[in-house]
Amino acid sequence: MLPGMGDDTCAITLKVNGSTLRLQVAPWTTLLDLLRERLGLTGSKKGCDHGQCGACTVLVDGVRINSCLSLAVMRDGASVTTIEGLAEGDALHPLQQSFIEHDAFQCGYCTPGQLCSAVGLIAEGHAHSEDDIRELMSGNLCRCGAYPNIVAAIGQAMRPRRDA
Amino acid sequence: MTTGKTGAPHDRVDGRAKVTGQARYAGEFTAPDLVHGFVVTSAIARGKIVRIDAAEALALPGVLQVYTHENAPRLAWRDRSWRDMVAPGGSPLRPLHDAEVQFSGQPIALVVAESFELAREAAGLVKVDYEAAPHETRLAEVEAEAHEPARGKKGYTPPPKPRGRADEALAAAPVRVEATYEHPPLHHNPMEPHATTVIVEADGSLTIHDKTQGVTNSRDYVCKVFGLASDQVRVVTPFVGGGFGSGLRPQYQLFLAVLAARELRRSVRVVLSRQQMFTIGYRPWTRQRVALGAERDGRLRALIHEAVGNTSRFEDYCENVVPWSGVLYECPNTRLEYGVAALDLYTPIDARAPGAVTGLWALESAIDELADALDIDPLALRLKNYAEEDQDHRRPFSSKALRDCYREGAARFGWHRRSLAARSMREGALQIGWAMATGIWEAQQAPSQAKALLTADCRLHVASASGEIGPGTYTIMSQIAAEQLGLPLAAVRFELGDTALPPAMIQGGSATASSVGSAVLAVCRALQHSLLKLAQTMPDSPFGGRALEDVEFVDRSLRLCSGVAPAVPIAAIMRHAGLGSIAEQTTAIPDLARQSRYTSNAHSAVFVEVAVDEALGTVTVRRVVSAVAGGRILNPKTARSQILGGVVWGIGMALEEHSMLDHGLGRFVNHNLGEYHVPVHADVPAIDVVFVEERDDVVNPLGVKGLGEIGIVGVAAAIANAVFHATGRRIRELPITLDKLL
Ligand code: FES
Ligand code: FES
Numbered sequence: 001m002l003p004g005m006g007d008d009t010c011a012i013t014l015k016v017n018g019s020t021l022r023l024q025v026a027p028w029t030t031l032l033d034l035l036r037e038r039l040g041l042t043g044s045k046k047g048c049d050h051g052q053c054g055a056c057t058v059l060v061d062g063v064r065i066n067s068c069l070s071l072a073v074m075r076d077g078a079s080v081t082t083i084e085g086l087a088e089g090d091a092l093h094p095l096q097q098s099f100i101e102h103d104a105f106q107c108g109y110c111t112p113g114q115l116c117s118a119v120g121l122i123a124e125g126h127a128h129s130e131d132d133i134r135e136l137m138s139g140n141l142c143r144c145g146a147y148p149n150i151v152a153a154i155g156q157a158m159r160p161r162r163d164a
Numbered sequence: 165m166t167t168g169k170t171g172a173p174h175d176r177v178d179g180r181a182k183v184t185g186q187a188r189y190a191g192e193f194t195a196p197d198l199v200h201g202f203v204v205t206s207a208i209a210r211g212k213i214v215r216i217d218a219a220e221a222l223a224l225p226g227v228l229q230v231y232t233h234e235n236a237p238r239l240a241w242r243d244r245s246w247r248d249m250v251a252p253g254g255s256p257l258r259p260l261h262d263a264e265v266q267f268s269g270q271p272i273a274l275v276v277a278e279s280f281e282l283a284r285e286a287a288g289l290v291k292v293d294y295e296a297a298p299h300e301t302r303l304a305e306v307e308a309e310a311h312e313p314a315r316g317k318k319g320y321t322p323p324p325k326p327r328g329r330a331d332e333a334l335a336a337a338p339v340r341v342e343a344t345y346e347h348p349p350l351h352h353n354p355m356e357p358h359a360t361t362v363i364v365e366a367d368g369s370l371t372i373h374d375k376t377q378g379v380t381n382s383r384d385y386v387c388k389v390f391g392l393a394s395d396q397v398r399v400v401t402p403f404v405g406g407g408f409g410s411g412l413r414p415q416y417q418l419f420l421a422v423l424a425a426r427e428l429r430r431s432v433r434v435v436l437s438r439q440q441m442f443t444i445g446y447r448p449w450t451r452q453r454v455a456l457g458a459e460r461d462g463r464l465r466a467l468i469h470e471a472v473g474n475t476s477r478f479e480d481y482c483e484n485v486v487p488w489s490g491v492l493y494e495c496p497n498t499r500l501e502y503g504v505a506a507l508d509l510y511t512p513i514d515a516r517a518p519g520a521v522t523g524l525w526a527l528e529s530a531i532d533e534l535a536d537a538l539d540i541d542p543l544a545l546r547l548k549n550y551a552e553e554d555q556d557h558r559r560p561f562s563s564k565a566l567r568d569c570y571r572e573g574a575a576r577f578g579w580h581r582r583s584l585a586a587r588s589m590r591e592g593a594l595q596i597g598w599a600m601a602t603g604i605w606e607a608q609q610a611p612s613q614a615k616a617l618l619t620a621d622c623r624l625h626v627a628s629a630s631g632e633i634g635p636g637t638y639t640i641m642s643q644i645a646a647e648q649l650g651l652p653l654a655a656v657r658f659e660l661g662d663t664a665l666p667p668a669m670i671q672g673g674s675a676t677a678s679s680v681g682s683a684v685l686a687v688c689r690a691l692q693h694s695l696l697k698l699a700q701t702m703p704d705s706p707f708g709g710r711a712l713e714d715v716e717f718v719d720r721s722l723r724l725c726s727g728v729a730p731a732v733p734i735a736a737i738m739r740h741a742g743l744g745s746i747a748e749q750t751t752a753i754p755d756l757a758r759q760s761r762y763t764s765n766a767h768s769a770v771f772v773e774v775a776v777d778e779a780l781g782t783v784t785v786r787r788v789v790s791a792v793a794g795g796r797i798l799n800p801k802t803a804r805s806q807i808l809g810g811v812v813w814g815i816g817m818a819l820e821e822h823s824m825l826d827h828g829l830g831r832f833v834n835h836n837l838g839e840y841h842v843p844v845h846a847d848v849p850a851i852d853v854v855f856v857e858e859r860d861d862v863v864n865p866l867g868v869k870g871l872g873e874i875g876i877v878g879v880a881a882a883i884a885n886a887v888f889h890a891t892g893r894r895i896r897e898l899p900i901t902l903d904k905l906l
Contacts, residue, residue: 105183
């Protein structure tokens with residue numbers, strides 16, 4: 001039993017960044033708090049806890065969601081990818097590389113959410129122009145105002161890279 | 165690998181940490197004994213707590229304690245101990261000090277529990293009875309009682325004395341404009357909420373991870389308030405998720421987390437909710453009157469600028485709103501006035517380009533109004549009144565490439581294709597407006613220290629207790645150091661955000677590059693000096709009798725600038741001297757004797773195009789050109805990002821941002837990111853940033869002017885002017901929402 005949580009915890013199974021975890025979670029624990037507080041995956045950020053900023057965006061079964069709006073127990077059996085799971089070992093995900101090259105962040109606090117959201121966006125396949133990217137990324141706030149660089153970084157990652 | 169250089173568009177050295185989620189922010193440090201605090205805030209704006217009942221909260225298993233004014237320990241007595249480095253005059257907030265409530269949202273209790281969820285749940289169970297007193301949160305009601313702010317705030321300069329006879333000159337001027345401009349309180353809302361994690365070490369000392377723009381400021385505050393020695397408290401903050409001024413002063417979560425950690429002898433974390441981010445400081449609500457008198461040819465004869473900003477009842481927050489008006493344009497008769505008026509709200513705090521953003525919103529709107537009254541091109545009017553020297557202080561500018569900003573900005577924007585009259589440009593249902601404004605910010609330098617350790621394998625570690633709120637501090641400091649010693653960027657590690665390091669100025673006012681950068685430069689020069697001396701002792705040294713000016717460090721080697729002798733590797737110099745490493749520590753102090761003979765400002769010219777839907781009243785910013793004269797640019801990539809950020813803030817201020825007060829409750833009511841609108845991706849168009857060439861060897865040894873503020877200054881006025889050009893409607897109260905255009 002977890003301190004102060006009573007006996008009402010639930011058993012769930014989550015695949016997080018490739019590892020399968022069996023967890024006892026309180027029913028009121030959000031997926032975001034589970035990741036940050038229990039699993040030490042603090043790459044996913046909390047900017048509002050209300051689904052209004054996108055800093056907590058992660059991929060659940062490949063789909064981008066605000067993890068602060070999802071209770072962990074609702075995701076039993078799901079596969080979750082967080083910012084910590086985007087790179088393959090030392091090799092950054094093309095979007096991560098593109099964000100660095102375009103200086104698509106300043107303080108970096110919104111960045112994990114922007115990146116996970118961009119992975120989801122590309123998978124959705126609806127963005128065909130910079131205006132589409134702007135519209136479909138508008139759930140991810142960046143108070144540092146890195147927007148033009150984020151759009152450029154995503155645009156580059158969407159274009160098939162010509163082999164050098 | 166090539167030598168790291170300033171002036172080159174290096175990728176951020178902390179980029180990898182930020183894109184992989186490894187960068188750790190204040191609320192993300194942990195300890196095995198960590199417990200969580202959740203703040204309870206007041207529901208009334210003014211009055212007294214008559215009863216506070218925590219029994220139900222304490223009854224929940226896992227709740228450890230509820231701190232209120234009834235059980236909090238008595239701490240420092242004098243105001244002085246509560247005043248941080250950048251506090252304004254007055255009596256700072258003392259959380260949980262007594263039963264008095266001075267603003268809605270004041271922290272009145274801290275619930276500490278084993279889990280975050282539990283602390284939050286228990287906070288909702290704390291029952292509070294109040295005896296409310298009448299409050300006032302309307303600026304118009306207190307404006308007439310505005311007073312000169314109490315002294316004490318660093319960086320605040322009272323307005324200069326009047327020059328000439330502004331009121332008479334205004335009355336006599338053939339062309340006059342006069343208007344009142346207003347913007348509401350605006351909350352910074354950095355994406356990372358304010359947070360503090362206090363780790364209680366085995367020896368009882370505290371390691372504190374605090375969201376702050378100045379680790380030293382937080383450390384000193386904790387020491388003074390809790391009566392601790394400075395070696396008992398270490399503040400470590402390697403990354404800050406945005407500050408914009410909100411982290412200049414210690415916020416109340418720092419105090420509460422330390423209080424609980426000391427009482428419970430356990431590590432404690434307190435993170436503010438987004439709602440609570442509206443209970444800390446903000447850009448003050450300000451009303452301004454600007455009156456301009458001119459000859460028919462556009463020459464300014466009179467300039468009057470009066471401003472009143474709000475403060476709290478217990479501190480006199482103040483900022484430099486009006487002085488810019490005496491410096492930017494040539495005008496023989498000026499009168500500038502500024503006062504503050506107290507409301508039952510928390511004290512405001514510096515927000516990105518404090519004062520200048522406010523003053524230039526009014527001044528640059530008024531200049532546009534004058535251009536319209538004169539039927540003169542607004543850019544031509546500004547050039548006609550271009551100030552060649554600082555008339556208020558009767559001294560030259562150390563540099564001022566504003567003319568180049570006007571010229572290059574106008575060329576990039578295509579200004580010559582603009583039609584002069586309002587409502588003259590259209591695309592179908594859209595009214596198009598083109599307009600511009602000027603920006604100005606003070607270039608400042610403050611004393612800072614740095615230390616450096618060069619090892620024989622040519623790796624350099626440089627450190628200073630500066631911060632990284634997002635400008636690229638890690639990167640530009642590494643560039644400066646690498647360039648000085650001829651090392652690749654990857655061979656340099658710059659460390660910051662730790663009170664165990666040499667102290668640096670607080671990160672604000674666009675002064676980090678100039679202040680900490682000068683310290684890094686100085687400490688690297690000290691290393692250069694040591695290396696040269698050692699090299700001179702080598703057999704057949706080509707450096708005998710040579711000074712630092714005669715040599716250069718390139719590709720990990722020392723060589724004569726003349727190139728007549730072979731280069732000597734740094735590693736060989738150190739091997740010969742039998743040294744494994746060389747360490748230096750230096751303080752860079754501004755050359756005030758020289759600097760005070762000049763006025764040093766950064767400038768910008770910002771051009772915008774808006775489209776207004778005539779039927780719907782919606783305003784879209786379609787493109788922006790920002791031309792900046794900011795001295796030497798250390799890294800064009802991160803520099804451009806700073807300007808982008810400023811412009812985005814300007815778009816928010818002009819069109820969206822508004823901390824709304826319910827005056828019945830005396831409370832900010834749109835206290836969340838769904839209702840407090842900040843610009844999103846879809847609101848931000850392509851932004852073209854131009855840095856014009858500007859050399860300045862007075863402002864500081866690096867010739868930099870700082871870029872964190874200049875990007876926002878003038879943007880709100882440029883957008884409001886463009887809305888006027890599009891629609892013929894002059895909106896003098898921000899934000900320009902559609903209701904004001906219908
Ligand atoms: S923290 Fe989830 S949307 Fe803001
Ligand atoms: S990088 Fe700071 S909020 Fe986006």
